[in-house]
Amino acid sequence: MKINDALFGIVFVLVASAILITVQSFPTLPDQPYGPATFPTIIATIMMLGGIALCISGYRERAHQPLIRLAAVMKTRDGLVRMACVPVFMILYILLSKPVGFPIVVPILLAAFLVITTRNWLKSVIIAAVTTALLWLFFVDFLMVSLPLGILTKVIY
Amino acid sequence: MDVFYSALEQVLRPDVLLIILGSSIYGIVIGAIPGLTATMGTALLVPLTFFMDPVPAIGAIVSATTMAIFAGDIPGALLRIPGTPASAAYTDEAYKMREKGLVELALGTNVICSMIGGLVGVLVLVLAAPQIAEFSLMFSSYEYFWLAVLGLSCAIMVSRGSAIKSTLSLTIGLMLSMIGIDVVMGIKRFTFGDTELVGGISIIPTLIGMFAITEILRKIGELRELPSVPPVHISRMMSGVGSAIWKYKGGVARSSILGTMIGALPGAGADIAAWVSYAVSKKFSKTPEKYGEGHIEGIISASSANNAALSGAYVPTLVFGIPGDTITAILIGVLLMKGITPGPMVFVMDAGLVNAIFMVFVLANVIMVPIGIGAVLMSRHVLGIPQAILFPIILLFCVIGAYAANNTLFDVWVMLVVGLVAYVLEENDFPLAPMILALILGPLIEENFMKSMIKADGHLIEFFSRPVSGTLGVITLAIWAVMTVMHLRHAKRKHAASLPS
Numbered sequence: 001m002k003i004n005d006a007l008f009g010i011v012f013v014l015v016a017s018a019i020l021i022t023v024q025s026f027p028t029l030p031d032q033p034y035g036p037a038t039f040p041t042i043i044a045t046i047m048m049l050g051g052i053a054l055c056i057s058g059y060r061e062r063a064h065q066p067l068i069r070l071a072a073v074m075k076t077r078d079g080l081v082r083m084a085c086v087p088v089f090m091i092l093y094i095l096l097s098k099p100v101g102f103p104i105v106v107p108i109l110l111a112a113f114l115v116i117t118t119r120n121w122l123k124s125v126i127i128a129a130v131t132t133a134l135l136w137l138f139f140v141d142f143l144m145v146s147l148p149l150g151i152l153t154k155v156i157y
Numbered sequence: 158m159d160v161f162y163s164a165l166e167q168v169l170r171p172d173v174l175l176i177i178l179g180s181s182i183y184g185i186v187i188g189a190i191p192g193l194t195a196t197m198g199t200a201l202l203v204p205l206t207f208f209m210d211p212v213p214a215i216g217a218i219v220s221a222t223t224m225a226i227f228a229g230d231i232p233g234a235l236l237r238i239p240g241t242p243a244s245a246a247y248t249d250e251a252y253k254m255r256e257k258g259l260v261e262l263a264l265g266t267n268v269i270c271s272m273i274g275g276l277v278g279v280l281v282l283v284l285a286a287p288q289i290a291e292f293s294l295m296f297s298s299y300e301y302f303w304l305a306v307l308g309l310s311c312a313i314m315v316s317r318g319s320a321i322k323s324t325l326s327l328t329i330g331l332m333l334s335m336i337g338i339d340v341v342m343g344i345k346r347f348t349f350g351d352t353e354l355v356g357g358i359s360i361i362p363t364l365i366g367m368f369a370i371t372e373i374l375r376k377i378g379e380l381r382e383l384p385s386v387p388p389v390h391i392s393r394m395m396s397g398v399g400s401a402i403w404k405y406k407g408g409v410a411r412s413s414i415l416g417t418m419i420g421a422l423p424g425a426g427a428d429i430a431a432w433v434s435y436a437v438s439k440k441f442s443k444t445p446e447k448y449g450e451g452h453i454e455g456i457i458s459a460s461s462a463n464n465a466a467l468s469g470a471y472v473p474t475l476v477f478g479i480p481g482d483t484i485t486a487i488l489i490g491v492l493l494m495k496g497i498t499p500g501p502m503v504f505v506m507d508a509g510l511v512n513a514i515f516m517v518f519v520l521a522n523v524i525m526v527p528i529g530i531g532a533v534l535m536s537r538h539v540l541g542i543p544q545a546i547l548f549p550i551i552l553l554f555c556v557i558g559a560y561a562a563n564n565t566l567f568d569v570w571v572m573l574v575v576g577l578v579a580y581v582l583e584e585n586d587f588p589l590a591p592m593i594l595a596l597i598l599g600p601l602i603e604e605n606f607m608k609s610m611i612k613a614d615g616h617l618i619e620f621f622s623r624p625v626s627g628t629l630g631v632i633t634l635a636i637w638a639v640m641t642v643m644h645l646r647h648a649k650r651k652h653a654a655s656l657p658s
Contacts, residue, residue, distance in 0.1 A: 001581065001584050001585075002584065002585060003581070003585055005585075008325075008585065012325055015332075019332065019347075022347070026344065026346070027342060027344065029341065029342065029611070032611065032615075033615070034341070034607065034610050034611065034615070035341055035342060036339035036341050036342055036344050036346055038341075038606075038607065038610070039335065039602075039603045039606060039607065040332070040335055040346070040347075043328050043331045043332060043335075044328075044332075046324065046328055047325060047328040047329075047332070050321050050324050050325040050328065051325070053321050054321060054322075054325070057321075057648070060652070071378070071584065073378035073379045074378065076378075079378035079379060080378070082377045082378055082380070083374055083377055083378045085377070085549075086370065086373055086374055086377060086552060086576075087573060087577065089549075089552055089553075089556075090552075090556060090569060090572070090573045091573070093556050093569065094566045094569050094570060094573075097566070098566065106553065109553075110549060110550070110553055113549040113552070114545075114546065114549050117377070117380060117545040117546070117548070117549055118543070118545045118546060127546060127550075131550055131553065135553065135554070135557060139557055139561060143205070143208050143561070144208075145557075145560075145561040145564070146564055147557070147560075
């Protein structure tokens with residue numbers, strides 16, 4: 001996905017401005033002009049100068065660089081769906097793993113993702129179940145990580 | 158001698174050896190599968206190293222990456238697809254050898270030259286690192302500040318593409334490193350009132366997001382089935398290798414040393430070492446016309462150099478705490494998590510650990526030969542793993558890995574956001590190496606900068622007042638000047654080319 005440099009430049013200038021405004025409220029060392037704001041001010045200034053340079057180069061190249069150009073793979077339905085699955089998988093894990101529980105959420109999410117990538121239901125369900133079991137054994141039983149049990153907490157304890 | 162035995166004792170423990178063996182096999186698989194890079198493999202290892210002692214943790218990373226860099230040669234020679242970017246320089250050459258029926262010779266040479274290159278790199282590391290560390294014990298905050306800035310400047314200089322984009326990538330890393338409690342007065346900075354950010358941005362989810370999620374996003378869109386792999390015969394893998402290496406022994410030595418030096422430059426890793434060594438080898442060759450036609454000389458040079466670079470990167474990492482490449486940047490993150498701050502004091506206070514690291518390197522490079530040969534023989538199975546199954550499982554592993562270190566879902570959010578941002582940046586030619594180097598070096602730079610500013614009472618000339626700091630400062634400013642001139646010239650040429658004739 002190609003984005004015109006000028007757009008990146010604007011984002012960098014905005015972020016740098018926000019940092020420069022935020023650090024105004026930081027205190028300084030007693031009797032010294034330096035403090036927690038000194039270093040971020042220098043870095044934000046460099047960021048702003050770089051952002052301005054990108055704005056200029058993006059503007060100059062506007063004839064060759066459209067504002068946004070999707071990657072070839074994003075123009076195919078399958079490719080876009082598979083790519084979208086990555087953030088969706090993570091967001092659903094974040095939202096559901098605690099209330100519902102890892103042992104329930106993960107096989108469903110993984111199987112769904114595998115069905116999309118392999119288009120084979122049976123294989124997907126088997127792989128998802130085996131992978132979840134192996135990862136549970138490895139992380140919970142071997143490395144002692146406490147993965148959320150969710151609604152199963154009441155059932156088990 | 159006591160230090161040596163203590164190091165030996167730390168390495169030759171059954172659990173450590175088992176971890177090294179397991180990581181080696183993991184590294185081989187990661188390296189051999191096109192699309193999975195050594196850096197991504199390291200990032201995925203980090204959550205596991207969280208549960209290990211320092212020596213096995215370092216052993217796991219060293220052995221996995223050593224194997225991965227070699228293993229990248231396997232699909233390169235068999236399928237003309239480099240397993241990792243470090244093998245790209247000579248993929249065509251190796252594939253041409255396959256077409257000539259010499260694929261076993263190419264792969265046999267790869268594994269032996271990788272071992273030689275790796276061992277030369279370790280030798281340089283063992284000889285040079287303690288000497289430089291002893292010298293650098295007298296460094297003050299001025300020297301450390303300039304060293305770190307010099308490291309970041311090199312990272313920008315060697316990055317491919319625009320210097321402005323590399324610099325902006327660097328500023329993102331530095332800004333991320335400033336989140337949390339500041340080093341001067343202990344106040345909260347850029348935490349947005351969130352208690353999860355008070356301790357700073359978690360390194361594990363950031364690394365996984367930057368190097369694994371980006372890779373998954375890039376590859377999952379266009380899944381491909383790899384073509385079938387021809388059978389490989391072990392007997393042919395070893396015959397002729399010794400004589401070929403002996404014939405080009407000068408190239409092996411030159412490339413190993415060159416690779417080590419390139420690896421020691423911050424930001425320049427195994428891939429750049431391989432490209433440079435291949436080009437230098439062609440320049441010095443008596444038969445440059447054979448290059449590109451399936452000539453073993455280029456393969457010998459480049460495959461020695463990329464593994465040497467891996468060891469070379471540990472010189473600045475261990476001596477100054479300045480990472481030589483993205484992998485050592487991750488390693489510094491792991492060491493910091495273990496309460497170990499890399500730098501010259503480690504050589505004084507924890508010589509056993511340093512020697513143990515050296516031994517792990519030697520061990521990893523030596524066991525690369527049998528494991529590497531085994532991997533070539535098994536390549537048909539490894540390359541047969543469907544990517545459609547692999548990437549969803551890796552994604553799940555990333556999610557658990559990000560969650561496991563601190564048992565918080567906030568870290569999964571961090572991984573998601575960093576991954577998406579890094580993907581967009583990389584797709585638009587912003588290199589990620591300066592960002593990760595800056596994220597790791599940020600606290601070191603700020604702390605030494607602020608100490609120096611307070612000591613110097615704001616007089617910047619003091620940054621140049623000591624002989625070493627003055628020299629480093631002048632070198633850094635010279636690099637900036639060269640980069641600025643190069644950028645302006647490039648921009649002028651580009652502008653002139655775009656004008657209508």
